[in-house]
Amino acid sequence: MSYARQMLGTCPVSFNVDAGLLAATIDALNDCAQACIADTGCDLSEENVAEMVRCVRLCLDCADVCVATAGVISRQAEYDPDVVTPLLQACAAICKSCGDACERHARMHEHCRICAGACRSCERACRDLLGASDRRPKHPRPTARQ
Amino acid sequence: MSYARQMLGTCPVSFNVDAGLLAATIDALNDCAQACIADTGCDLSEENVAEMVRCVRLCLDCADVCVATAGVISRQAEYDPDVVTPLLQACAAICKSCGDACERHARMHEHCRICAGACRSCERACRDLLGASDRRPKHPRPTARQ
Amino acid sequence: MSYARQMLGTCPVSFNVDAGLLAATIDALNDCAQACIADTGCDLSEENVAEMVRCVRLCLDCADVCVATAGVISRQAEYDPDVVTPLLQACAAICKSCGDACERHARMHEHCRICAGACRSCERACRDLLGASDRRPKHPRPTARQ
Amino acid sequence: MSYARQMLGTCPVSFNVDAGLLAATIDALNDCAQACIADTGCDLSEENVAEMVRCVRLCLDCADVCVATAGVISRQAEYDPDVVTPLLQACAAICKSCGDACERHARMHEHCRICAGACRSCERACRDLLGASDRRPKHPRPTARQ
Numbered sequence: 001m002s003y004a005r006q007m008l009g010t011c012p013v014s015f016n017v018d019a020g021l022l023a024a025t026i027d028a029l030n031d032c033a034q035a036c037i038a039d040t041g042c043d044l045s046e047e048n049v050a051e052m053v054r055c056v057r058l059c060l061d062c063a064d065v066c067v068a069t070a071g072v073i074s075r076q077a078e079y080d081p082d083v084v085t086p087l088l089q090a091c092a093a094i095c096k097s098c099g100d101a102c103e104r105h106a107r108m109h110e111h112c113r114i115c116a117g118a119c120r121s122c123e124r125a126c127r128d129l130l131g132a133s134d135r136r137p138k139h140p141r142p143t144a145r146q
Numbered sequence: 147m148s149y150a151r152q153m154l155g156t157c158p159v160s161f162n163v164d165a166g167l168l169a170a171t172i173d174a175l176n177d178c179a180q181a182c183i184a185d186t187g188c189d190l191s192e193e194n195v196a197e198m199v200r201c202v203r204l205c206l207d208c209a210d211v212c213v214a215t216a217g218v219i220s221r222q223a224e225y226d227p228d229v230v231t232p233l234l235q236a237c238a239a240i241c242k243s244c245g246d247a248c249e250r251h252a253r254m255h256e257h258c259r260i261c262a263g264a265c266r267s268c269e270r271a272c273r274d275l276l277g278a279s280d281r282r283p284k285h286p287r288p289t290a291r292q
Numbered sequence: 293m294s295y296a297r298q299m300l301g302t303c304p305v306s307f308n309v310d311a312g313l314l315a316a317t318i319d320a321l322n323d324c325a326q327a328c329i330a331d332t333g334c335d336l337s338e339e340n341v342a343e344m345v346r347c348v349r350l351c352l353d354c355a356d357v358c359v360a361t362a363g364v365i366s367r368q369a370e371y372d373p374d375v376v377t378p379l380l381q382a383c384a385a386i387c388k389s390c391g392d393a394c395e396r397h398a399r400m401h402e403h404c405r406i407c408a409g410a411c412r413s414c415e416r417a418c419r420d421l422l423g424a425s426d427r428r429p430k431h432p433r434p435t436a437r438q
Numbered sequence: 439m440s441y442a443r444q445m446l447g448t449c450p451v452s453f454n455v456d457a458g459l460l461a462a463t464i465d466a467l468n469d470c471a472q473a474c475i476a477d478t479g480c481d482l483s484e485e486n487v488a489e490m491v492r493c494v495r496l497c498l499d500c501a502d503v504c505v506a507t508a509g510v511i512s513r514q515a516e517y518d519p520d521v522v523t524p525l526l527q528a529c530a531a532i533c534k535s536c537g538d539a540c541e542r543h544a545r546m547h548e549h550c551r552i553c554a555g556a557c558r559s560c561e562r563a564c565r566d567l568l569g570a571s572d573r574r575p576k577h578p579r580p581t582a583r584q
Contacts, residue, residue: 378527
């Protein structure tokens, strides 16, 4: 069981979102950040680096946005849709672009194929959490102690 | 002149957004991240720490989102509105919440007053960049070399 | 298999360190960062937050150092001992302090017990990689293409 | 006056290190991180990107270590030399390598010249803080309230 899952089960806060879904999203965000950071290093080691530039850039952006999103949803006590909704949208969008860019190199570079997979899973996880959040009650009772 | 400003002036990419505005936004994001990280440490040292908890949480989220946003807009070659627009919206929203929380402690704690100021400036900078981006041509010519 | 492990196996660079050991260290660093970020949120939700302050601080430092260390060793092409050795030492030291602080609350707060475990594993992984690096040849042949 | 400087002056903690020196180091770390993040983007836009690869890699590592170091010393309440000393050493070492790599491109690319300057200043600031820390009393009285 991932640390995200273990921690959520023992935290004195309830998030008004299914804990399993939240943990799966955090795991997907962390996996995607790790894949993008590693893929950057691999891309920069390829002979055809000039063709990898766009992929490198998008991996860097994707890692940054995944890390921030994982931080915010890991730590949340109050779920502020004005922050979390656009953040998840931005994250899904960069995962989509980065996944597309990686997929273009997937046949030639196995590391890009794997990174594309991590981006696709993370995009899906962000959209699933967005979908679940849309179904949250509009005025949830406060969940943390302040 | 800030490093953000100096670097933008010497980069082989043009961003289709006024470089001065972009540099001012990056500076505001970095200032806000620094203020929030430092304010977290100060809040945790206060006698009335139990009253500072919400402020700490929001500072942590605000720093994370500012860092990611600064990374994405510092590095950008292609301006992808599907990523940048919601990211700036999320950033403006967390700066608003965090600024409000800090302002509540502004009379009692000078560090919260200063942090509130950094959050307000950053919120404004994000909204200014969002406004400028709305006025960009819908189909900009490619700006980077790939 | 973790993404760190999958990516290392497909990268055109060889690191002069056992790939399994490297991947295990990256996984431990990412797990520890996630546990510390989540534990911060949980600590801040506890009734006795004033007693958790030192734990929160150390978790924040630990997460920062783990993230940087994971980035450097995930991306490495040249292994620069002047950077990697002190970075792993700093990381092992903060994992030790943070693990000790979390352990003090382990009976009262299950989330601190779990976080302590992640810190212990990460400390051990950093020390294992330090040990393996000590046994590397002093003048390795260059491993990346530049 | 930078936010690092303003915040340090209003924080209820005293760090046993000169506040001016600490603030100057935090500013140098943030400047260097920003320069490296921006330089990565500029390097990736250059025609001769294959020659910039090592510079890109080192900028990525340098930014990561600067961000972590700035976080730890911005937030510190207790000064733990087992963490801060090797972290500053790692940071000085990566600033040295990254500064050297950027300097090699300084004549051809103005952005590398500027980034090299930020790396040199940051290396110096880390070494100054290391020097000052060596002169700290061995058993300082506790400075934060716990």
